[in-house]
Amino acid sequence: MDDFQEWAQEYERVKKLNAPLESLPTQIKRCKDPATRAAVVAPDDKRMLLRVADFVVSVSYSCFDLYRDQDVTEYCTGFIISSDKINKKARILTCDDIVSSEADANSKVFIHWQYMPDSPIEGKLLFVSIHYQIALLEIPVDVHSVMPQLEIPSFGSYPNYGQEVFTLARDKDLFLMARRGTIMRAQQGLMFRSHNILVDYGLPDCGAGGPVVDRSGDVVGMSLHGSGISAILSISTAISCIDMWTNFGRIARPLLEMRFKNVELLDEPSGSRLGGFIVDRVDIDSTAWELGIRRGNVISFNGHCSTPLPEFEDFLLSYGLAHLQGKHRVADFKLKVCDHDEDVKRHINLCVPFSDVSEDLTD
Numbered sequence: 001m002d003d004f005q006e007w008a009q010e011y012e013r014v015k016k017l018n019a020p021l022e023s024l025p026t027q028i029k030r031c032k033d034p035a036t037r038a039a040v041v042a043p044d045d046k047r048m049l050l051r052v053a054d055f056v057v058s059v060s061y062s063c064f065d066l067y068r069d070q071d072v073t074e075y076c077t078g079f080i081i082s083s084d085k086i087n088k089k090a091r092i093l094t095c096d097d098i099v100s101s102e103a104d105a106n107s108k109v110f111i112h113w114q115y116m117p118d119s120p121i122e123g124k125l126l127f128v129s130i131h132y133q134i135a136l137l138e139i140p141v142d143v144h145s146v147m148p149q150l151e152i153p154s155f156g157s158y159p160n161y162g163q164e165v166f167t168l169a170r171d172k173d174l175f176l177m178a179r180r181g182t183i184m185r186a187q188q189g190l191m192f193r194s195h196n197i198l199v200d201y202g203l204p205d206c207g208a209g210g211p212v213v214d215r216s217g218d219v220v221g222m223s224l225h226g227s228g229i230s231a232i233l234s235i236s237t238a239i240s241c242i243d244m245w246t247n248f249g250r251i252a253r254p255l256l257e258m259r260f261k262n263v264e265l266l267d268e269p270s271g272s273r274l275g276g277f278i279v280d281r282v283d284i285d286s287t288a289w290e291l292g293i294r295r296g297n298v299i300s301f302n303g304h305c306s307t308p309l310p311e312f313e314d315f316l317l318s319y320g321l322a323h324l325q326g327k328h329r330v331a332d333f334k335l336k337v338c339d340h341d342e343d344v345k346r347h348i349n350l351c352v353p354f355s356d357v358s359e360d361l362t363d
Contacts, residue, residue, distance in 0.1 A: 032175055033175065033177045033204070035177070035178075035179060035204075036176070036177045036178045036179075039166065039178045039179050039180035039201075040166070040178050040180065045166070045215075048213075048215075048216075048217040049166055049168060049178060049213065049217075051151075051153065051217060052079075052153045052168060052211060052213050052217060052219065053168055053176050054115070054147070054150050055079050055080040055143075055150070055152060055153060055211075056077060056078075056079050056168045056169070056170050056176065056210060056211060057077070057078050057079065057080065057092060057111050057112060057113045057170060058075055058076075058077060058078075058111075058112040058113075058170040058171065058172060058174055058206065059075065059076050059077065059078045059092070059094050059098060059109060059110070059111060059112070059123070059137070059209065060073055060074070060075050060109070060110045060112065060120065060172065061073070061074055061076075061097075061098040061107060061108070061109045061110070062074075062107045062108070063107075074097070075171060075172045075205075075206045076094060076095055076097045076098065076206055076207075076208045076209045077094065077168070077169040077170055077206055077207055077208065077209040077210035077223070078092040078093060078094030078095075078111070078137065078209045078210075079092065079093060079094075079168075079209075079210065079211045079219070079222075080092055080113075080143060080152060081093045081152065081239075081242070082152065083141075083142055083143035083144060083152065084142070085142050085144055085145070088140060088141065088142040088145070089138055089139065089140055089141070089142070090138070090139050090141050090142065090143050091126075091136060091137065091138050091242075092111060092123065092136070092137040092138070092139065093134060093135075093136060093137075093209070093222060093238060093242070094134070094135050094137060094209035095133055095134065095135065095208040095209035095222070095223075095224060096128050096129070096130055096133045096134060096135050097208055097209070098125070098128075098135055099125070099128045099135060108122055109122070109123045109125055109137060110122055110123065111123045111137065111139050112170070112172070112174055113141075113174075114174050115146050115147050115150075116141060116146065121139050121140070121141065122139075123137035123138065123139050124137065124138045124139070125137055126138055126245070126360075127245050127251075127358050127359060127360050128358070128359050129241060129251060129357050129358045129359070130357075130359075131193070131253070131357035132193075132195075132233060132237065132238065132241055132251075132357065133224050133233065134222065134233065134238055134241065136242055136245070153211070153213075153217065153218065153219050154217075154218050154219070155218060155219050155220075155235045155236070155239060156214050156216065156218030156219060156220040156235065157218075157220065157236070158220070158234050158236060158308060158310050158311050158314075159183055159197060159212065159214070159220045159221050159232055159234055159310065160183065160308070161183050161184070161185045161197070161308070162182060162183060162185070163182070163183045163214065164180065164181070164182055164214075164215060165180070165181065165182075165183060165199065165212050165213060165214055165215075165220065165221075165232075166178055166179065166180050166212070166213045166214075167179050167199075167201070167203065167207065167210050167211065167212045167213070167223045167230075168210050168211055168213065169203065169204050169206050169207035169210040169223070170206065170210075171204070171206045172206070177204050177206075177207070179201040179202070179203065179204070179207070180201065181199045181200045181201030181230075182199065182200050183197055183198070183199055183232065184197070184198045184199060184200050185262075186198050193259065194259045194260045194261070194280070194309050194313070195233070195234070195237060195309050195310050195312070195313035196224060196231040196232065196233055197231060197232050197234075197309070197310060198229060198230065198231050198232075199212075199230050199231065199232060200230075201230060202225075202228070202230055203223055203225045203230045207223055207225065207230075208223055208224055208225050209222060209223065210222070210223045211223075211235075212232050212235075219235050220232075220234070220235055221233055221234050221235050221238075222235065222238055234310035234311075234313070234314070236310070236314055237310060237313050237314055237317065240314055240317045240318075240321075241317070241357075241358070244317070244320065244321055244324065245358055245360075247324075248324040249360055250324070250356045250358055250360070251317075251320065251356060251357050251358035252319075252320030252321070252323045252324050252354040252355070252356060252357075253316055253317060253319075253320045253354065253355055253357050254316050254319050254320065254331035254333075254352050254353075254354055254355075255352050255353050255354060255355040256286075256288065256316075256350075256352060257282065257283040257286035257287070257288060257289075257352075258279055258280075258281065258282045258283070258286070258288050258293070259279075259280045259281040259282075260277035260278060260279060260280055260309060260312075261277065261278040261280045261309075262277065262278075262308065262309055263276060263277065263278045263298055276298045276299050276300040276304075276336070276338070277298065277299055277300070277301075277309070277312070278296065278297075278298055279293060279294065279295055279296060279297045279298075279299060280295065281295060282294060282295060287350065287351070287352055288350060288352075291348050291350060292337075292348075293335075293337060294339075296339075297337050297338065297339055298337075298338040299335050299336065299337050299338070300335065300336045301315070301333045301334075301335060302333055302334050303334075303336075319331045319354075320354055323354050330351050330352065330353055330354070331351070331352050331353075331354060332349060332350075332351045333349070333350045333351075333352075334347065334349060335347065335348050335349070335350050
């Protein structure tokens with residue numbers, strides 16, 4: 001070997017020694033999702049969210065990609081809401097993405113859970129509600145047999161405007177992601193209905209269907225997103241739907257054919273305060289339209305004034321439950337209607353039928 005070859009070999013050896021090291025024992029690994037690290041800082045928050053995270057799963061499903069002209073696998077999030085020890089089954093709440101217009105309702109859905117030795121496992125789709133953007137899945141697993149020490153998180157009350165909340169998600173590799181933000185008083189986006197409330201954080205791509213958690217560790221909602229907007233469905237509404245479907249095989253809701261916005265305070269010339277709901281939209285061929293209700297009217301239902309819209313939605317579902325129990329054939333509401341611009345008030349009775357806002361997929 002000549003001197004030049006020896007020099008070249010020594011040069012390469014020294015060059016490798018001076019190269020930056022890819023990994024050091026003392027080096028902090030790059031965070032896969034920096035937004036999660038920024039969202040969860042306090043140790044108490046970490047411990048609280050990890051307890052809920054035990055029940056957060058990844059949900060995979062196939063859909064047809066129009067741009068690629070082929071079937072692709074997509075992922076969203078879900079969370080375990082109940083476990084049946086006798087029948088060895090668990091139920092999972094997720095979003096309706098799994099049966100969107102691009103997805104086949106008959107295609108297979110798989111649940112990925114870090115504690116299942118046979119993960120992923122095929123889930124059975126029980127029902128879907130496009131109106132509420134929820135889907136209920138069932139898997140042949142008894143949660144407490146898999147992990148006896150686990151306790152399903154408790155469900156909290158209605159999410160409130162201005163409240164700070166967290167949401168959790170899992171990606172296809174079961175990596176846990178978190179976001180933190182505040183519930184806004186902003187207007188509902190076109191992608192969402194009156195009962196959805198908006199939040200000021202952006203969800204990860206797989207975040208729809210994940211649990212929304214308050215500072216006490218209670219699950220208060222389920223995450224939704226569309227067109228870059230993140231929203232919440234109250235957990236009380238989701239549970240009401242699940243209970244109604246479990247007992248009656250359908251979800252009944254009064255067919256109002258209107259959309260609303262919350263109104264905080266409206267000052268009348270007399271100085272009194274006017275509360276209720278602002279009519280944001282009313283279908284032209286609806287009963288409400290025939291009775292003279294128009295966009296911009298402020299109305300109250302049976303004296304319900306200044307009630308948060310998620311709570312009002314549960315009020316409507318209570319009418320649906322009574323209907324399924326045989327107590328009501330139609331929904332009969334006493335409305336106070338105010339035209340604020342003209343300072344006109346009137347009282348009317350609104351009588352509407354019920355509609356089924358679910359699709360049973362158990363057959």
